[in-house]
Amino acid sequence: MTSNVKEIFAGDAPPAPAALAAKVRTLAPSMTRSMQRVAEAVAGDPAGCAALTVTGLAELTGTSEATVVRTARLLGYPGYRDLRLALAGLAAQQQSGRAPAVTADIAVDDPIADVVAKLAYDEQQTLADTAAGLDTVQLGAAVNALAGARRIDIYGIGASSLVGQDLAQKLLRIGLIAHAHGDPHLAITNAVQLRAKDVAIAITHSGSTGDVIEPLRVAFEHGAATIAITGRPDGPVSQYADHILTTSTARESELRPAAMSSRTSQLLVVDCLFVGVAQRTYETAAPALSASYEALAHRHTPRGSR
Amino acid sequence: MTSNVKEIFAGDAPPAPAALAAKVRTLAPSMTRSMQRVAEAVAGDPAGCAALTVTGLAELTGTSEATVVRTARLLGYPGYRDLRLALAGLAAQQQSGRAPAVTADIAVDDPIADVVAKLAYDEQQTLADTAAGLDTVQLGAAVNALAGARRIDIYGIGASSLVGQDLAQKLLRIGLIAHAHGDPHLAITNAVQLRAKDVAIAITHSGSTGDVIEPLRVAFEHGAATIAITGRPDGPVSQYADHILTTSTARESELRPAAMSSRTSQLLVVDCLFVGVAQRTYETAAPALSASYEALAHRHTPRGSR
DNA sequence: GTCACATTTGAAAGATATTTTCAGGGGGGT
DNA sequence: ACCCCCCTGAAAATATCTTTCAAATGTGAC
Numbered sequence A, B: 001m002t003s004n005v006k007e008i009f010a011g012d013a014p015p016a017p018a019a020l021a022a023k024v025r026t027l028a029p030s031m032t033r034s035m036q037r038v039a040e041a042v043a044g045d046p047a048g049c050a051a052l053t054v055t056g057l058a059e060l061t062g063t064s065e066a067t068v069v070r071t072a073r074l075l076g077y078p079g080y081r082d083l084r085l086a087l088a089g090l091a092a093q094q095q096s097g098r099a100p101a102v103t104a105d106i107a108v109d110d111p112i113a114d115v116v117a118k119l120a121y122d123e124q125q126t127l128a129d130t131a132a133g134l135d136t137v138q139l140g141a142a143v144n145a146l147a148g149a150r151r152i153d154i155y156g157i158g159a160s161s162l163v164g165q166d167l168a169q170k171l172l173r174i175g176l177i178a179h180a181h182g183d184p185h186l187a188i189t190n191a192v193q194l195r196a197k198d199v200a201i202a203i204t205h206s207g208s209t210g211d212v213i214e215p216l217r218v219a220f221e222h223g224a225a226t227i228a229i230t231g232r233p234d235g236p237v238s239q240y241a242d243h244i245l246t247t248s249t250a251r252e253s254e255l256r257p258a259a260m261s262s263r264t265s266q267l268l269v270v271d272c273l274f275v276g277v278a279q280r281t282y283e284t285a286a287p288a289l290s291a292s293y294e295a296l297a298h299r300h301t302p303r304g305s306r
Numbered sequence C: 001g002t003c004a005c006a007t008t009t010g011a012a013a014g015a016t017a018t019t020t021t022c023a024g025g026g027g028g029g030t
Numbered sequence D: 001a002c003c004c005c006c007c008t009g010a011a012a013a014t015a016t017c018t019t020t021c022a023a024a025t026g027t028g029a030c
Helices: A005-009 A020-030 A033-044 A046-050 A054-060 A065-074 A080-097 A112-133 A136-147 A159-173 A184-191 A210-221 A236-240 A258-280 A282-297 B005-009 B020-030 B033-044 B046-050 B054-060 B065-074 B080-096 B112-133 B136-147 B159-173 B184-191 B210-221 B236-240 B258-280 B282-297
Strands: A151-156 A178-181 A198-204 A225-230 A243-246 B152-156 B178-181 B199-204 B225-230 B243-246
Touching: A020 A033, A020 A080, A033 A046, A033 A054, A033 A065, A046 A080, A054 A065, A065 A080, A080 B080, A112 A258, A112 B112, A112 B136, A112 B258, A136 A225, A136 A243, A136 A258, A136 B112, A151 A159, A151 A184, A151 A210, A159 A178, A159 A198, A159 A258, A159 B159, A178 A184, A184 A210, A198 A210, A198 A236, A210 A225, A210 A236, A225 A236, A225 A258, A258 A282, A258 B112, A258 B258, B020 B033, B020 B080, B020 B112, B033 B046, B033 B054, B033 B065, B046 B080, B054 B065, B065 B080, B112 B258, B136 B225, B136 B243, B136 B258, B152 B159, B152 B184, B152 B210, B159 B178, B159 B199, B159 B258, B178 B184, B184 B210, B199 B210, B199 B236, B210 B225, B210 B236, B225 B236, B225 B258, B258 B282
Parallel strands: A151 A178, A151 A198, A198 A225, A225 A243, B152 B178, B152 B199, B199 B225, B225 B243
Antiparallel strands: none
């Protein structure tokens, strides 16, 4: 047990996960020259070495396969194959570690990969914020109103109009009578028809979009239950809303208009409403959901279905 | 470039690091039964599988070595060896990183607070998967095509129609000529007008929505650049797409229809396209962006606007 | 300075693991 | 019920990894 380093480590160390760099430093002194070259390469560029075969690494370091294997053994692995796996793991960890560079604003010269990462991160953040800030009592009340509604009118303009359409589509699919209005005049004309047992929903990020507030006011005054989905719960729209659902406001930048995160936020709220209503009306919703799915099936060409 | 998934991925995607779970879900539908077993094992226990040899994994899944290799290829790796390395990386990331907060399906009797939490979590997951699985090379090419386009036509039906409208709205706002078509017949009628320098975009989660594929085919045959945003890159729609942008597929349940996560995924892709184009055309886009913002200001009642 | 010994090193043989080939079998369509 | 196509796994072919062994190199003693 004198000079054989291999024996010192025998049996004790399960292959090292991330302690590899440290182990290299620890053991370097006890290594022969060519082994040190290998260890150095491995510690210096785990990702690159993980991509190499024994022969490749041997050539890169100007040594032989045997030396590479000996080095792997010395580091505590049964063979080169296992060292390679550990190397891949290490590389992945290192890479994921330096991820949080994405918090910065999107710049004009950002490579496309950064844009993807930053957008995804921002939207995830928006979702978390929205979920955290959503008042479940208000949400529950809104769901109740919707579940028993005779008719549902939804008002939204611009980007919010699409969110309204999304909600209307979903509610229709579970058998409710919902309509999304894009045109402010038609919206008001229709709002006049509403009465108790009906529900009106206004979607406006700013909380002060006149074209959306007006129809909600009319609905409110005619006795319908009213819901506001807005990022400004203190805005004018709230005057006429029985239930206020707050969406989150994320910082915006030139290349990332507010419309993006408000849309994400609004959609989450809308999904929550939908699922809540679907739960409440499960008896009728379940068959309706599968029915609409079946009806669409023939619209898809058979190929690629398996 | 028809139905061969291998070719679709050839050359473009360097083996995925953390996108693996997402990729498994994306490609699972196009897999054969035994391949699915392998993919399932791999996605379910990356660490465990990384420790296995081809033969071991074949035995574990009750299949043959050949099938394991085939699965690895389908997932975008040159062979099993490389899949194994990626697996080791994934395992390392998982272990070092986050708690794998398991999300149960949304149940009928879930309290509303749980619904909010689960939906938010699922959508965050969808975003992460989409970002990880998005091919930035394809994305860059698509952005290039859009940035120089004379005219842009967008096809989407049902839920995807809203995504198309969202994209059209955004592109219009930075001075591009974009139109989202909801009606299949009008879409085809318009597609005939397209020629080189024009871009056609088809949005379909299933990749096999005839009403969307047809106009894309027409556009393709008239020499327009074509982009497909789909969850099934091996689907029929890809035949006529110069650039394929893959959206992620999340598991769905009765109360959480696939439409929800596919919409989230599609919107992220669309946002990436938009920001990419805005970067590329910054000179004209920047003034256009602020101009449209100013134009809207008077539509908001003064109170609560700041 | 030279010899003897111990140690390191790489070439090549040997053992595993991976990939490819190919023929039999099962499922879906007509 | 039949046929065709495509999936599937056994086995051959190849690549990769491991071991062996002899030559080369360095080290210390005389």
